[in-house]
Amino acid sequence: MAELLEIRNLRIEATIWPPGEAARDVPIVDDISFTLARGKVIGLIGESGAGKSTIGLAALGYGRGGVRITGGEVRLDGQDILSLGRGGLRSVRGARVAYVAQSAAAAFNPAHRIGDQVIEAAIRHGILDRAAARRRAAHLFEVLGLPDPERFGARYPHQVSGGQLQRAMTAMALLPGPELVVFDEPTTALDVTTQIDVLAAIKAAIAETGTAAIYVTHDLAVVAQVADDIMVLRQGRMVEHGPAEKIITDPEAAYTRRLVTVRTAEGAEAEDQSDRLLDIDGVTARYGELTVLSDVTMHLPRGQTLAVVGESGSGKSTLARVVTGLLPPAGGRVFYRGRPLPPALRHRTRDDLRAIQMISQMADTAMNPRHTVAQIIGRPLRFYFGLRSRRRRDRVAELLHQIELDPSLAHRYPAELSGGQKQRVAIARALAAEPEIILCDEPTSALDPLVADGILKLLLRLQAETGTSYLFITHDIAIVRAIADSVAVLHRGRVVRFGPKREVLAPPFDDYTDLLLESVPELRTGWLESVLRTRRMGSAGH
Structure with a gap:
């Protein structure tokens, strides 16, 4: 099978400014290599800050703010993506390669209707005329389970839920019919029942079009449903890479085994409802x-x-x-x-x-x-408790320790953090x-x-x-x-x-609660298909 995407010895660096020290360059992705055939999916999984999203963006020839691609090759159907100038990259992005971001709210312009933004890439690249693009958008809205698909595009981003906006972004990426799609946590904002529909739609689109996909996620149960191969990453380096079934059922690396076996303990039951x-x-x-x-x-x-x-x-x-x-x-x-x-x-x-x-x-x-991390966390300290200067800095450092971030991150801006790091700052x-x-x-x-x-x-x-x-x-x-x-x-x-x-x-459950519990992904390949079969049998029975 022909390889659509080839990534060889990829190295990506970032410049950091440790407090009291000179700036220095550090690798955040180090010597990553893999190939991806048409119609296949590779799942990238690992801890927050492991380089998953950075590798996905590099496949589009993009290094986000503060990082530089300093070594290796990225080839799309034999073409060196990293050697393209701005004009060449513009002709590729949105047409041949597409991206589904982790945060749909940040991906849509709040001043424009959803439908106009979903069809924009296909029209700008001359792939579809406006009427055909709107028909294609309505079809994708229906496939992705969005309400009133013929008129959904007339809404503005603030008029829909977070999960609905995430599905609309998936439609925006798929509409031009790209060869490669990078899915960066596309079901993060979705409830479990909707997640099944979106995963099924993604699998169907890949099967029908031959699109290749990079699927970035922290959820092994999700990636097990869509990926052919899985690469486990930690601190920018590959830990393990192989067929999805092998990684899930017989992992070799200790870190992968931890990801597979991690389980949280049951919380205490509610006893006293009086207070x-x-x-x-x-x-x-x-x-x-x-x-x-x-x-x-x-x-x-x-x-x-x-x-x-x-x-x-x-x-x-x-x-x-x-x-x-x-x-x-x-x-x-x-x-x-x-x-x-x-x-x-x-x-x-x-x-x-x-x-x-x-x-x-x-x-x-x-x-x-x-605002820096220190300013973001420090604002409630000053507003509610009047902490200033050194006392506030010390408390910010304590809070960063509590949520397992290095206090040196206090001087960074949100754009310099991974998605997981930003969420932990919000918790702090x-x-x-x-x-x-x-x-x-x-x-x-x-x-x-x-x-x-x-x-x-x-x-x-x-x-x-x-x-x-x-x-x-x-x-x-x-x-x-x-x-x-x-x-x-x-x-x-x-x-x-x-x-x-x-x-x-x-049990006994009402119908909706029963549906929620049945929709929780299980850590085994083929689970998605079995659930869909059960749903179809249930629908036929009615």
Whole structure:
């Protein structure tokens, strides 16, 4: 089979400025080689900062800010990508090669309609005329499970959920019919039921078009469903490379075995429901005329974790916005320590603001790109506690240690960090306020399993030490089992199941909760096909 992509001895360096030392160049990708045939998928997996996304971008002839490709070859169908000038790269990108980014929110222009952005590349490269491109977009929207596919493109990015926007970005990459697509965590923002549809759509598109793909992820169970080969990376170097089945069932390297076997322990069950810190009572929320939450009621005891699960667009993140005061509810109330909170953020006291912090799903859009890590984490320290100068710097260093980042990163800007590092900075910023409640909106979705495991253990330890309560929004049932005391299942803006974890995750299930639990990826090849067969049989039975 002809090799479409050849990467040989790739070396990528970055310049760092350690405090008090001279600038120096360090390798962040070192001597990476692999080939990829048409219609095949290679999965790149490893810890945050291992070089996965950097290698994927290098396949497009791109080195993100602060890095340089200093050695090796990248050939697409025999053509040396690294030797192309700007004009040559423009003719290739979007037409022959495409990229699906980790953060859809950062990939779309908020001032333009989604459909216009999805079809832009195909039109600019002369691949399709506008009418044909719109028909192709509607077809991809339907394949990717987006609502009202004929009119979905008329919406603006802020009018859809994070998961819907991620699928729209997948459509944007696939629309011109590229030869190579780099998928950088394309299902990170998706709930488990939608994830199955997107994975199936990606597999189908690759099979039908002969497109080759690089699939970057931290989730071995996901990559097992789409990849033919897997390369395991650590600190910019290859740890192990081979067929997906071999890597998953019989890994040779100790690091790979850790990735395969890492499991989080079951969290403690909710026992005492009497000491309620947060009550959500009959909350209804709307965006204009669109009702997103309907009569939502649940509660969070002191020192415990309430996990809120449901599909993209079910209202999970909207619920967090209501609790924080970013979106005043159209009906119902939110109570903190037994007293009603002012619905709008601007009417809340400084202590109310400090007590309830939020870790956003999209770290890219939650941090000012012109501020350093020290400024980002230091702002709540100054605002809530008046810390200045050396005391603030020392506390920033302590917080960076807590979330397993080197304090030297305090001088970096968000663009100089990996996706996982940015998410950990967002966690540190929330911890800086010493809150009583943290609203966690998919805080570990950008992290590899080992780092995510460490973050979850950190959150549990902090909870045990300080009594902090978590409202934890996630689509990962494994995380629910590991960290939750109680669980609320949202479906189309309504609570369909709520109670202690041991009750919510035990049969008999309602149809929607049953679907959620059946959709959790298993670490075995062929799982996706078996689930799809079961779904088809169930549909035929009805």
